[in-house]
Amino acid sequence: MSPSQLLVTRPRGRTVRPRASGFGRSALRSTPLVPALILLALFLLAPIVSSFYGSFTDSALTGGAAQGSTFIGLKNYAKLFSNPDFYKSIWLTILFLVGSAIVGQNVLGLGLALLMQTSNRIIRSVVGTLVVSSWVLPEIVAAFAAYAFFHNKGTLNAMLGSVGITGPDWLYALPMIAIILANVWRGTAFSMLVYTAALSDVPQDVNESAEMDGAGGVKRLVYITLPIIRQTISTNLMLTTLQTLSAFTIIYVMTGGGPGTNSSTLPVLAYQEAFKFSQLGLGTAIATILLLIGAVFSVIYIRALKPGVD
Amino acid sequence: MSDMTSPSRRILRRVSNGVLLLIGLSFALPLLWLVLAAFDSSASLTLKLPEHWTLDNFSTVLTPEQTFIPILNSIILSGGCAIITVVVAVLAAYPLSRYKMRVNKPFLYGILFGTGLPITAMMVPVYSLFVAFNLIDSVPGVILFMAATSLPIAIWMMKNFMDSVPIVLEEAAWIDGASMLTTLTRVVVPLMRPGIAVVFIFVFVGSWGNFFVPFVLLLSPELQPAAVTIYAFFGQYGAVVYGQLAAFSLVYSVPVLALYVFTSRVLGGSSALAGAVKG
Numbered sequence: 001m002s003p004s005q006l007l008v009t010r011p012r013g014r015t016v017r018p019r020a021s022g023f024g025r026s027a028l029r030s031t032p033l034v035p036a037l038i039l040l041a042l043f044l045l046a047p048i049v050s051s052f053y054g055s056f057t058d059s060a061l062t063g064g065a066a067q068g069s070t071f072i073g074l075k076n077y078a079k080l081f082s083n084p085d086f087y088k089s090i091w092l093t094i095l096f097l098v099g100s101a102i103v104g105q106n107v108l109g110l111g112l113a114l115l116m117q118t119s120n121r122i123i124r125s126v127v128g129t130l131v132v133s134s135w136v137l138p139e140i141v142a143a144f145a146a147y148a149f150f151h152n153k154g155t156l157n158a159m160l161g162s163v164g165i166t167g168p169d170w171l172y173a174l175p176m177i178a179i180i181l182a183n184v185w186r187g188t189a190f191s192m193l194v195y196t197a198a199l200s201d202v203p204q205d206v207n208e209s210a211e212m213d214g215a216g217g218v219k220r221l222v223y224i225t226l227p228i229i230r231q232t233i234s235t236n237l238m239l240t241t242l243q244t245l246s247a248f249t250i251i252y253v254m255t256g257g258g259p260g261t262n263s264s265t266l267p268v269l270a271y272q273e274a275f276k277f278s279q280l281g282l283g284t285a286i287a288t289i290l291l292l293i294g295a296v297f298s299v300i301y302i303r304a305l306k307p308g309v310d
Numbered sequence: 311m312s313d314m315t316s317p318s319r320r321i322l323r324r325v326s327n328g329v330l331l332l333i334g335l336s337f338a339l340p341l342l343w344l345v346l347a348a349f350d351s352s353a354s355l356t357l358k359l360p361e362h363w364t365l366d367n368f369s370t371v372l373t374p375e376q377t378f379i380p381i382l383n384s385i386i387l388s389g390g391c392a393i394i395t396v397v398v399a400v401l402a403a404y405p406l407s408r409y410k411m412r413v414n415k416p417f418l419y420g421i422l423f424g425t426g427l428p429i430t431a432m433m434v435p436v437y438s439l440f441v442a443f444n445l446i447d448s449v450p451g452v453i454l455f456m457a458a459t460s461l462p463i464a465i466w467m468m469k470n471f472m473d474s475v476p477i478v479l480e481e482a483a484w485i486d487g488a489s490m491l492t493t494l495t496r497v498v499v500p501l502m503r504p505g506i507a508v509v510f511i512f513v514f515v516g517s518w519g520n521f522f523v524p525f526v527l528l529l530s531p532e533l534q535p536a537a538v539t540i541y542a543f544f545g546q547y548g549a550v551v552y553g554q555l556a557a558f559s560l561v562y563s564v565p566v567l568a569l570y571v572f573t574s575r576v577l578g579g580s581s582a583l584a585g586a587v588k589g
Contacts, residue, residue: 026409026411026412026413028490029405029409029411029490030405030411030413031405032401032402032404032405032490032494033401033402033405033406033413033417035397035398035401035402036398036399036401036402036461036465039394039398039454039457039458039461040424040458040461040462042454042458043454043455043457043458043459044424044427044458044459044461046439047432047435047436047439048427048432048435050435050438050439051432051434051435054435054438108333112330112333115326115329115330116326116330118319118322118323118326119323119326119327119330120323120327123327123330123331123334124330126334127330127331127333127334127337130334130337130338130341131333131334131337132570133337133341133567134337134340134341136515136566136567136570137341137519137563137566137567138518138519138521138537138562138563138566139519139520139521139537140519140521140537140540140541140559141344141540141559141562141563142340144344144540144544144555144556144559145340145341145343145344145559146340148340148343148344148347148355148552149339149340149343151355153354153355153356154355154356155339155340155343155355155356155357158356158357185336185337185340217322238426242426242428245428245431246428246429246430246431247430248430248522249521249522252522253541253544266431267428267430267431270431270433270434271433271434274434274437275434275437275526280434280438283434284434284435284438286431286434287431287432287433287434287435288435290428290431291427291428291431291432293428294426294427294428294431295423295426295427297426298422298423298425298426298427299423301422301426302419302422302423302426
């Protein structure tokens with residue numbers, strides 16, 4: 001029973017509060033929401049609205065257009081859609097999302113959670129701590145550590161060199177591989193924690209009786225465990241996708257989007273266009289598209305989650 | 311259970327241990343570099359044991375300009391952001407948790423929607439807005455912006471924590487004629503201190519590690535938090551003095567690591583976080 005029902009149906013008592021009814025009551029009750037609404041409207045909604053508006057103007061940070069901006073319709077978008085870097089960036093973003101979030105973090109995170117179920121307790125806690133550490137570290141620090149690891153003279157190539165392999169200059173030759181792996185390294189802990197929690201909710205007896213019936217590990221995983229935790233899987237896929245979609249720092253520190261634009265995912269490209277090439281309108285158009293993509297993912301995520309809002 | 315092992319199970323166990331150790335090792339390598347380089351007088355980009363262990367890297371970077379002022383700026387930004395977020399989120403969570411109102415549903419959906427928006431995508435329009443309203447280099451402006459971006463998830467977590475606080479005590483307070491605010495501060499808040507601490511630390515750690523927002527919105531070096539000065543340091547001397555960079559990074563990371571350990575050991579933080587995720 002909800003609190004309001006409790007209050008209404010209580011016949012006695014000195015005051016049944018709040019006495020105001022209808023509109024007045026709900027207005028009074030929703031006052032604590034006001035600070036949140038103001039903050040969200042000013043600093044979250046306003047930038048989104050201005051992003052939509054700004055993407056239709058020729059605003060710039062320097063030069064003549066910096067003073068006032070004029071409405072130029074869809075020109076920014078036309079310019080964007082005729083820019084090969086934009087298509088490349090979309091492709092790189094998809095590659096980054098699939099490689100790092102959907103495959104990397106989710107498969108590795110689930111794998112770790114499963115392995116930890118059958119492993120030695122000390123090993124489990126040591127490995128768990130290591131995985132979580134790279135996630136808890138501030139992003140810029142993690143980015144430096146990853147930069148050093150993948151650098152031409154870094155740890156990875158030194159290790160490869162010690163077994164006689166001359167490693168490539170990862171950050172220049174294979175920047176996407178480097179940032180995907182770095183982001184998997186940094187982000188897997190989240191999926192691991194979520195899947196560990198989900199697996200602990202899988203009833204043991206179901207698994208045990210399946211084992212009695214002779215179902216092997218893989219069969220039990222595919223036919224029992226995965227179906228039981230499928231809700232968690234879809235939620236986590238959406239969450240990691242959304243987090244990865246907005247990844248900026250790790251890419252910016254490791255490669256700066258380079259060489260050229262060879263690792264410029266959409267957030268990095270928006271930054272480059274706006275601040276490096278002073279194309280604020282173009283950067284804003286990319287930002288708007290990113291916001292739209294984020295919005296679509298967000299809506300799908302809410303639908304999949306079906307939260308207990310009611 | 312694990313002791314009634316059949317041979318196949320023992321093999322499985324050994325394989326899991328081996329694979330786990332291998333994954334753990336590859337996760338450890340970049341971290342290990344960071345730690346060892348900080349104590350190495352001639353650190354390079356490659357992981358190696360220092361020939362000469364030294365604290366010089368730390369004593370070099372532990373100066374007011376290099377470390378203390380940026381750390382203080384980080385404390386002001388993250389602390390301000392976390393305090394504002396928690397206060398506003400507690401207020402907002404109360405009616406959402408306690409009353410059945412028509413605004414609840416759209417508000418909560420809006421909040422959830424907000425948690426999914428890519429904030430980094432917004433930095434270009436946010437920069438333009440901050441320029442237009444003369445808020446560039448304004449610390450309060452940055453604090454309010456970071457608070458607004460943390461609010462959706464904070465309100466969501468706070469409401470979940472508040473839902474688990476029994477309502478019986480509040481009813482007693484209501485009947486005694488206590489106002490909504492009194493009930494909230496005297497009855498509900500004391501009962502959900504651990505939850506509030508989790509949200510506070512979650513927001514604090516998030517803004518402590520935030521590089522992009524202050525990087526774009528705070529241009530004066532004396533206002534920048536450690537996340538940004540580390541990046542500047544990397545650009546200026548990074549190619550030469552990796553040891554100092556690593557030392558600086560460690561100093562900057564320690565508060566966050568400590569808070570995480572505190573949250574997970576004392577407050578059961580990771581499960582609280584997972585709870586927030588599961589909705």
